[in-house]
Amino acid sequence: MGRKYAQKTLKTAYVGNKMSHYYEWFKVIHIISVITWMAGIFYLPRLYVYHSKVKVGSESDEIFKVMERKLLRYIMNPSMIITLIFGILLAGIYGFKALGAWFHIKMLCVCFLTIYHGLLARWRKDFEFGRNKHSEKFFRIINEVPSVLLVVIVIMVVVKPFE
Numbered sequence: 001m002g003r004k005y006a007q008k009t010l011k012t013a014y015v016g017n018k019m020s021h022y023y024e025w026f027k028v029i030h031i032i033s034v035i036t037w038m039a040g041i042f043y044l045p046r047l048y049v050y051h052s053k054v055k056v057g058s059e060s061d062e063i064f065k066v067m068e069r070k071l072l073r074y075i076m077n078p079s080m081i082i083t084l085i086f087g088i089l090l091a092g093i094y095g096f097k098a099l100g101a102w103f104h105i106k107m108l109c110v111c112f113l114t115i116y117h118g119l120l121a122r123w124r125k126d127f128e129f130g131r132n133k134h135s136e137k138f139f140r141i142i143n144e145v146p147s148v149l150l151v152v153i154v155i156m157v158v159v160k161p162f163e
Contacts, residue, residue: 019066030086035077038150040076041088044068044120045143048108048127049136056130068124080117101162109149109156116145 038139051064055110087110091099 020093026086026089030083030090033082036075037079037083040071041146044071045139048123048139049125050103052136052139065128068127069119072121072124102156102160106153106156109153113146
């Protein structure tokens with residue numbers, strides 16, 4: 001009961017802030033963009049697993065290049081940007097001072113996810129120019145990284161163990 005009361009009191013304290021009227025909508029947009037970003041983060045390395053097995057210059061190679069480029073440019077990049085923008089807005093509305101250590105751990109994981117996203121983009125360029133140096137096994141293993149980060153992020157947001 002204490003946590004819910006504290007959250008409600010904290011939320012009420014920021015009613016004077018004009019942005020607080022949009023808090024729930026910002027949260028909805030943030031959650032939807034996180035889901036679409038994570039879907040891409042999980043799917044793109046799976047495409048790389050199969051792409052790494054095809055011959056450079058083959059018809060399959062060209063199909064994978066198109067799929068990977070469209071996934072990254074039209075789904076993952078916008079989703080990541082929207083996630084970050086609305087996450088910052090939410091933290092600002094909630095009040096950065098009111099956020100505990102759980103938030104800092106979550107943000108560290110988000111930073112790692114953003115770096116991972118950048119690595120995926122770099123590896124896509126390697127495939128695009130026929131320079132992929134990584135094996136199918138590498139992409140299978142690297143595909144587990146976002147799972148671990150996602151688990152930590154969800155625990156931090158829901159349980160807030162270091163509040």
